[in-house]
Amino acid sequence: MFTVFTMTEPRDRILNCACELYLKDGFEGFSMRKLARRVGVTAPALYRHYENREKVLLAVVGQAHNVLARYLYRSLAGETPRERFARAGEAYLDFALDHPRYFQMIYSFAEFMGLDEVPEEVAEETCAVERFWHDRVRECVEAGLLRSHELEEIGLSLWAHAYGLISLYLHGMLDVPEETFRQMYAGSFVRLLRGIATPAYASELEAELEAEEALPDAGPVKPAAK
Amino acid sequence: MFTVFTMTEPRDRILNCACELYLKDGFEGFSMRKLARRVGVTAPALYRHYENREKVLLAVVGQAHNVLARYLYRSLAGETPRERFARAGEAYLDFALDHPRYFQMIYSFAEFMGLDEVPEEVAEETCAVERFWHDRVRECVEAGLLRSHELEEIGLSLWAHAYGLISLYLHGMLDVPEETFRQMYAGSFVRLLRGIATPAYASELEAELEAEEALPDAGPVKPAAK
DNA sequence: GTCTATAATCCGATAGAC
């Protein structure tokens, strides 16, 4: 009389455990037997709910995309195109640092599965992310911040730059602590921005830079407490 | 009387086959048994020459770095800092497109092997590449092409941008033919360049851009044959 | 230096009883 549905559908329980397992052991360490152990059933039981290992991992990639989407959409709370743009860049970084394995999975699922084509579900979600960036750029172009000639290409430059920086860091190629990396990310972002900004916005960025350099040493000024 | 040494040391024969095998089957498909079959011996024989699978793959990474180095050093034939800089960017791209698996291996060896630290041999070779870029940038700074304030960081921006663009392409996230991608790479490179160039060089780039846009449609002008 | 034989695991997936 009380429980019309089971607390969680078995398919969802499996998916949750699959995400946990992937985040713990990565792609290679992910096996149906380990997954079964984590769920608390035997391996054959899983095949009632997922056709095979690939389908399970495909569902995990879906989750990864969901989490990324949550981070990105949060940046829409910014009140101006410029702010939404900047927040989107931060959101992408936050997602990658909070969930490095998800970040990696999104871009290298096909390789790991030995597929020579990106599965359609994944390709669609990638497109959505691209469109999101495109929208942020378009807004900024319309607001006179970014150059209008190269609307499409500008999005690509931004994406590639952010992705590259983050990947190098996650691969351990940049031997710096996280906080330092965040500063490098922000700094590098501004350098690229100068190259794609309208002359008006570029000189504004220039002025900000000079103001910062005029300061003694540290970054943003904090009111001296005490 | 004629053959003082065997034609190739067994260690080298194994390494050659290991490279071939890795380039064909990738990281996951690489097993000691397959390698043995390719060499023409049985698996246990390999362990006389390499301690284990990891050591073999470490040697393959070394080869990957050698090939990359060859590509990069070729760009030193350029006669001005600006030309060497541009050629280095092309060389990095050529290497990645000619040897995508080597490119990937260089940056994700640790992940694939499940190590949580980049092995020292690999880290050293990465540093060498970084220094190479740093030298190209320094030359350009000294020639008055690039901004001097941010010498270190500029190299990082360039590296991350190139790496990101190439990785996205190799991961199948950019659905374009290779020739199109090369053009995108070149175009994106210029956008970043504008952001790190000295005002003098930046306005020179700007002039080039306007000259191109004045043309009807296509890229560089070719003399109309026949 | 190479071989045969084998240890010791692990894997994905299925058949068929319950």
Place this chain on the structure above:
DNA sequence: GTCTATCGGATTATAGAC
């Protein structure tokens, strides 16, 4: 929907004969 039992395969790596 879950179980037991199992098929059929893969893997790294070693022992010991030659």
